[in-house]
Amino acid sequence: MQRTLSPVTYSNQEEAVAGIAKALSHPVRVKILKLLAGESCCFTGELTEVIPMAQSTISQHLKALLEAGLIQGEIDPPKVKYCINRENWKIAQALFEGFFSQGHATAGCDC
Amino acid sequence: MQRTLSPVTYSNQEEAVAGIAKALSHPVRVKILKLLAGESCCFTGELTEVIPMAQSTISQHLKALLEAGLIQGEIDPPKVKYCINRENWKIAQALFEGFFSQGHATAGCDC
DNA sequence: TTAGTTCATCGTAAATATACGATCAAGAAA
């Protein structure tokens, strides 16, 4: 994985899409987001009961979603409430909307 | 990474979103898709000239995009033309549209 | 204070992903 060639540069859009996509690239994280987005908004460690995975593993996935900005947590001792970060969610939505709407290009394609 | 707990099950939507997201989770693949989606539709190995990466590496990324169904290739000896797979692109677009439109849930959230 | 609950973090093992050069296969051109 050592890069010997000149480094590739990416646009902000490319980095942003890839970043959000990476957060969504594991089914359990998609599932968590679905749970949080659903009626059971502001879930907490009940995730551990719904998803048969070690608590530490779920915490790790939550961290990934946090760092991607897709969720936010609020400490409510001794628990922690997680929920969708609506603002960033909208941004991500618009980002992907823009990205996918690119793909309906024009003529020129004879594949 | 050994799973000792009972296996987690995922819905088709969860798997599908994660699968497409994984394909989009590397900026160079996003870049490639943008190039293919753009005016330079049906690009080929000119990718190697635009993106300073080893030819084998680019081929590897193309393979990932192929397997995700986002692009398709047509052999045009001695070259290969790649372009967006419009049908699957639409499907992916709808998939993410549906996924992201979930996140604007109702009340109940006091985060 | 002591014990219990909740969740993050640490340490670690195994699996995947990423990048490269080298090689191989298919076909075009000589």
Next chain:
DNA sequence: TTTCTTGATCGTATATTTACGATGAACTAA
């Protein structure tokens, strides 16, 4: 035929991801 071009695949080194159990930190309840 031989040679060249194009692009896939192989082999490999390193980095990252994923999963777990164990431990630690913060706070509540006895």
